[in-house]
Amino acid sequence: MIKVENLHKGFNGEEILKGITTEFHQGKTNLIIGQSGSGKTVFLKCLLGLFTPEQGTIEYNGDAYSTLTQEQQRELRKEMGMVFQGSALFDSMTVAENVMFPLRMFTNQKKKVMMDRVDEVLERVDLQPAKAKYPAEISGGMQKRVAIARAIVNKPKYLFCDEPNSGLDPRSAIMIDNLIQEITRENDITTVINTHDMNSVLEIGENIVFLQKGVLAWQGNHTQIFKTDNEAVTDFVYSSDLFKKVRDAQLKGL
Numbered sequence: 001m002i003k004v005e006n007l008h009k010g011f012n013g014e015e016i017l018k019g020i021t022t023e024f025h026q027g028k029t030n031l032i033i034g035q036s037g038s039g040k041t042v043f044l045k046c047l048l049g050l051f052t053p054e055q056g057t058i059e060y061n062g063d064a065y066s067t068l069t070q071e072q073q074r075e076l077r078k079e080m081g082m083v084f085q086g087s088a089l090f091d092s093m094t095v096a097e098n099v100m101f102p103l104r105m106f107t108n109q110k111k112k113v114m115m116d117r118v119d120e121v122l123e124r125v126d127l128q129p130a131k132a133k134y135p136a137e138i139s140g141g142m143q144k145r146v147a148i149a150r151a152i153v154n155k156p157k158y159l160f161c162d163e164p165n166s167g168l169d170p171r172s173a174i175m176i177d178n179l180i181q182e183i184t185r186e187n188d189i190t191t192v193i194n195t196h197d198m199n200s201v202l203e204i205g206e207n208i209v210f211l212q213k214g215v216l217a218w219q220g221n222h223t224q225i226f227k228t229d230n231e232a233v234t235d236f237v238y239s240s241d242l243f244k245k246v247r248d249a250q251l252k253g254l
């Protein structure tokens with residue numbers, strides 16, 4: 001679980017995150033949504049320890065980041081997996097080499113142990129047959145699955161995903177969502193996903209944090225989001241045709 005208390009972060013005198021207090025649950029897909037520029041990426045980077053907040057605390061399973069020694073912070077970072085927007089694979093490495101990268105960087109395991117673990121996660125994301133291919137030789141959806149395999153190869157307790165669906169067709173996007181949710185549940189990971197995708201909100205929105213201009217304006221799940229009369233949320237979600245259709249169907253009792 002990640003607990004955030006009164007988080008403030010700004011740049012050059014401009015406050016971007018204005019006192020966010022929230023919790024992200026273990027074994028659940030936690031989503032951060034909001035208009036472009038509302039501070040989602042800045043928030044995610046604070047959670048990753050890439051930005052230092054001016055005020056407030058972030059606790060990871062009870063440990064406040066700011067109270068940890070540098071060594072403990074390094075250890076905590078090893079427990080974090082990240083799926084970057086656009087996958088961010090190394091073009092000159094094969095699928096297997098990409099997935100092995102965090103093990104080579106962060107562990108002293110023997111080659112055979114690392115290869116076995118790579119095989120295990122490639123099996124999990126259904127990519128064994130592509131292990132010797134290069135990123136340019138596989139589809140965008142497969143590249144995302146490589147990125148997920150790489151993010152989980154070191155058995156993280158926390159998984160952060162920045163727009164994991166961007167650039168995918170709707171069918172592949174749903175497959176990626178489902179894969180992230182399954183892996184989150186199987187391994188009891190605290191997963192935080194930054195997304196614009198309303199389909200993801202519907203499918204895997206177990207705990208949704210809605211940011212508006214750096215303020216947490218609403219929090220709930222994918223059922224509650226249809227029932228809220230919070231104007232900021234309704235303005236945002238009903239600009240999506242998908243949400244309008246689901247709401248209309250609900251009103252008609254379909």
Ligand SMILES: Nc1ncnc2c1ncn2[C@@H]1O[C@H](COP(=O)(O)OP(=O)(O)OP(=O)(O)O)[C@@H](O)[C@H]1O
Nearest residue numbers: 011012016034035036037038039040041042043196
């Ligand atoms: N390193 C930085 N230095 C200065 N300002 C920054 C920095 N990073 C982000 N910002 C500012 O913080 C604000 C929020 O940006 P952020 O990228 O978090 O928005 P977002 O909600 O993720 O938007 P989008 O959905 O378009 O990705 C923007 O005004 C942005 O210019």
